[in-house]
Amino acid sequence: MNETGRPQDILLSNPRADRVRKVAQLAGRPARLKRREFLAEGPQAVREALILHQRRVAAGEPGVVYEVYASEACLDRHPELEKLAEGTNAFLATDEVLAAIGDTVTPQGIVAVCGFLDVGLDEILDAGPRLVAVLCQVRDPGNAGTVLRAADAAGADAVILTGSSVDIYNPKSVRSTAGSLFHLPIVLGVDVAEIAARCKERGIGILAADGYGELKLDALQDQSAGRRLSGSVDASDYALESSTAWLFGNEAQGLSEDELAVADHRVAVPVYGQAESLNLGTAATVCLYASARAQQTSPVIQG
């Protein structure tokens, strides 16, 4: 920050400058993978990125925001972003430069270059998670982001994407997480059998969301509510309040036989109307909220 109160005095105005081109390359996967960097666009995503960055830096850990590019108008509208960006490599840029950097049709005035966030499987499992969402071969960037945002809302402790899933650092995915990408740890590229084996070692139950599941989510919720509300100790098919990893499948095909095979149970989300199936985001929301509700009011149960 300089005495004008604005990030570094240089106003980036050439959309064809080397620096600008280099940042813009992060809209593509090869550059992201090579540099382990991605773009967060818009006030909401950049705010959440900066909050995580400042928290990490304060804890003596490496930051996550490498560079910030913002228009003056955006900083005028969002003075908190200017505060949060203090101490980062922040630059003023013209709208033309921001349009060249960003992926959206309507540039939102601010873009951050962030370091990859994903951690190892052991790191999240060692933290004793109660609720984990596992996305198996999810292909649509928007869907992946939507489920991650729903998982965050449901208070999930982590999100795992298996090897053949969409790249969560894709700008469209990042956008649809609405900042949630910076809220909970993510693990990428792990095989579902590996996930299941590690969860089982730690007593974390594995439930597959599956339209043809032998257990009904409704029944599990009633059993859980019964224990909670009336102190009943009825036998249960599966205690929703226990630590659980939910497996969610591909949008079109659902979970594969191999993926279903590693689950402790297959659980059907009720369809009360005529809908043939549930949208991935809808199914994940119902399952994760069911677990969250059961867990909120119950002590930790671990197998």
Next chain:
Amino acid sequence: MNETGRPQDILLSNPRADRVRKVAQLAGRPARLKRREFLAEGPQAVREALILHQRRVAAGEPGVVYEVYASEACLDRHPELEKLAEGTNAFLATDEVLAAIGDTVTPQGIVAVCGFLDVGLDEILDAGPRLVAVLCQVRDPGNAGTVLRAADAAGADAVILTGSSVDIYNPKSVRSTAGSLFHLPIVLGVDVAEIAARCKERGIGILAADGYGELKLDALQDQSAGRRLSGSVDASDYALESSTAWLFGNEAQGLSEDELAVADHRVAVPVYGQAESLNLGTAATVCLYASARAQQTSPVIQG
């Protein structure tokens, strides 16, 4: 049908033919509004359209499918569609023609021209609905379709879109309903004050989904589960098992003050994690499923 077992012998092969151009115009709103027709694309949507069509025709009512255009390959893969299309104006068409007609980048081999489906507000309210989803100023076609599909899955009796909402007959909306558009009655273009007044006359409660709501959905669910599971008659802030119209707001702004003002209660969906807010589809799913679960196992309660 002719003796080859295929729809009318003429193979439409000229993507610039008048008939083809006329159908293609339905991708745009002016043609849709003028002709009160829209496009259903792909095997799933066309199947659901044809099922509704045949049911209506059998009941002596006007059909909903005016024309069907399909490739031979698609009918080979989906013989049930050929059966369902019997008695309709069905035509074989080349992939080029289908590409010219359809809105999707990858044509799905079959397109139906359907008549508008929306009905009047009184028609759905007179049927004594228990669960209604009201979309207020929802702007994204995919969101509107996703909520309609979730409403169908939750067994809602009707979906209402207020006047300034997106056009549900937009090809993108139709696609994201995954056939659910043909499953439950829809009402379009009604003012929210009008909806509220009519619902109140009929004893249908009005709940606004609102992040700042004074009632917590969690608490309402617990009260409802308590009544159901232990026969308690605890006082309740609002009985989720009663007939309810849920109001859902615009993706970015939520419900306006005017919209909130017509509701009996404002209900907050719990956010257990750090997410600032819920995606519209996620919020609607949680609310509608909460009502559906309460209603499934309870007798009709009407105020």
